[in-house]
Amino acid sequence: MDTRSTILNAAVQVFSQHGFRGSTTRRIADAASVNEVTIFRYFGSKEALLQEAIRGSDVSAFKNPLPAEPENPLQELTQWSTAVITHLHARSSVIRKCMGEMEERPELSGNATEAPIRATSELCTYFRKLRSRGFTEQEFDPAVASAMLIGSLFHDAMGRDMMPDAYPKPANKAPGKYAQFILRALGVKETQAAKAPRES
């Protein structure tokens, strides 16, 4: 890996542990096993380095689309939720730091909102499709359903480490339970969702 990317990776790692003010150029240099001066030669300033490091990091790069045509809602939604929660949990430190610093330094983590917004709207169209394809038997507001699922996944990914008793166990089954709960509220038939895996 070349020096530039080494520094960028180290910067993200240090930032996720210490935040902006705690990410001293010395610490980043040490983490990258690079001379401190090299940082300034490449990026000019700490500000510029961290901006590039975080905006360029994969914090906001979540690519795990829901199927365009729903076939087995429970399975599809469980899989998607699991992917989302895994993604969020793996990045929980950076996300927490970004949330804490966003008001003070919006230019740093400004793009952190893109991913959740996209995920929510993606989920929303999936729910609408469930309805138009006749999977649901209840009236519901897709915006509410998607905000709630995202909220549950987010909350779980951020908080479970600190307060494990506040969430359903075991952790790896939780995404499926959230998905199932949502589908029940939409009136998606249990059988249809439960049987399908055997067919495949």
Next chain:
Amino acid sequence: MDTRSTILNAAVQVFSQHGFRGSTTRRIADAASVNEVTIFRYFGSKEALLQEAIRGSDVSAFKNPLPAEPENPLQELTQWSTAVITHLHARSSVIRKCMGEMEERPELSGNATEAPIRATSELCTYFRKLRSRGFTEQEFDPAVASAMLIGSLFHDAMGRDMMPDAYPKPANKAPGKYAQFILRALGVKETQAAKAPRES
């Protein structure tokens, strides 16, 4: 108000804007309109001041109990959710900072987890009571239901300011919609919940 509490309040306010490292004693002194030296005379160190300020602040003091005996689930849950979301939203800056700094400085915001844990378990027993009193017509896991409602409220309170389009509108109706959605998944009769307000 006496000098001591003035300083404590100023400390919380500065912390909520700048985090621990950004809360310089000079800034706190200015915010409290007090000489910087006075801070050290009262608290000895910045660390001690912020610890007392945050642990003593009402971040974790949420007192808004659910009724011991459910009568009108939708109304009760809506009211409770509204109170929770209002409380969280009013303190969102401090909460975000605490979340970001908790790993690095657990002694500072260590008690921040108490409130959500208590709220979740309170909610959980309320849901159990709904079931044992025959309000529900579906099987459900109360732990999942409560984690999801808390998650939705938390996510809304933390994120709506930054990405208003990812949440149901209008904001003041959202808590009721979350509550209603949950109750629907539990199979609590719509009529019973919807009519009740007119009876009172």
Next chain:
DNA sequence: GATGTAAGCAAGTGGCCACTTGCATACATC
């Protein structure tokens, strides 16, 4: 072997920070 480039190293600069010290002022209580 000359030249260019990437990186290290040592030292320094000015600024902010937590915290200390010594002294002055105001006020209240005896």
Next chain:
DNA sequence: GATGTATGCAAGTGGCCACTTGCTTACATC
């Protein structure tokens, strides 16, 4: 009027920080 207490003010100390400068080393390419 003396004493104690709460606070302000000015100055300083040592440390860390972002950032700069000047020089050196290592390597690759011509």
